[in-house]
Amino acid sequence: RLRSLVSRAFTPRAVSRLRDDAAGLAREALAPVRADGGGDLAAALDLLPMHVMCRLLGVPASDVAVLGAWADCLSVVFGFMTPEEVEAAGEAIEDLLGYVEDLTARRRDEPGADLIAALLAAEHEGGRLSHDEVLAMVANLLVAGHDTTASQLACTSLTLSRHPDETDRLRHTPDLVASAVTETIRYEPSIPAVPRTVVEPIEVAGQELPAGTVVLLSTAAANREPGVWDDPDAFDVERFADPAAPRLLTFGSGPHFCLGAALARLTVEEAVRAFLELGHLAVSRDPASLPWRSV
Secondary structure, three states: OHHHHHHHHHOHHHHHOOHHHHHHHHHHHHHHHHHHOOOOHHHHOOOHHHHHHHHHHOOOHHHHHHHHHHHHHHHHHHOOOOHHHHHHHHHHHHHHHHHHHHHHHHHHHOOOOOHHHHHHHHHHHOOOOOHHHHHHHHHHHHHHHHHHHHHHHHHHHHHHHHOHHHHHHHHHOHHHHHHHHHHHHHHOOOOOOEEEEOOOOEEEOOEEEOOOOEEEEOHHHHOOOEOOEOOOOOOOOOHHHOOOOOOOOOOOOHHHOOOOHHHHHHHHHHHHHHHHHOOOOOOOOOHHHOOOOOO
């Protein structure tokens, strides 16, 4: 019910209206790297997904940095947390919900043509979305695409930097950007697994899993399954230009297919286009020594 109210805003056609905005934001984010002749791509692109999501929702750009900080505090809630992280996440969710409460109150008086206005209209119609659901939905959307897409931007940038021949091929064949982005998500995904709950008893590899068992499905392994993928450990920017290519599983499948998949793809695609405009890039240190953040 909740997904149905926002799903139309996340279709590929609806999301495509943000492409020019995303392209401009990506160039702006990478401008310091261009000016300095190098830099930290992960840091430069970190807030790009939040900027794009805020454009969709109708959230002021001046608030992006603080929203990103709250989202960072909340991104660790899916794993094991330290007491300090628990305290920071608690403060972040209180601050975020308070911010959304104030924002929606202002938007009721000054409605716009964005997703928050559409959610408020659904609340006003009655029976479809309660006030608390409006707050929760906006807060969830602000957080949901931030860490996952920002992390994928870092993984995608690293992958392209480590494969200069394929990146040069992409630079000379820009029509392959969409295929290349999908290939980076397959090759080096920021999300390697999806949780699912068993609804009836099943047996996996000789082990009985009763109903209610939570399992982690390794989409990263599935996306390199021998016999399914042609040369699965090779990075090929043209792989997904073939209509017969296997289906990428990173965004899930069925009723739980990622709501923001089209927005995430668009954001990464425009970041890659801006990345290619920088000219030839090389990783300035041994990739094996790069620090990885895990949440």
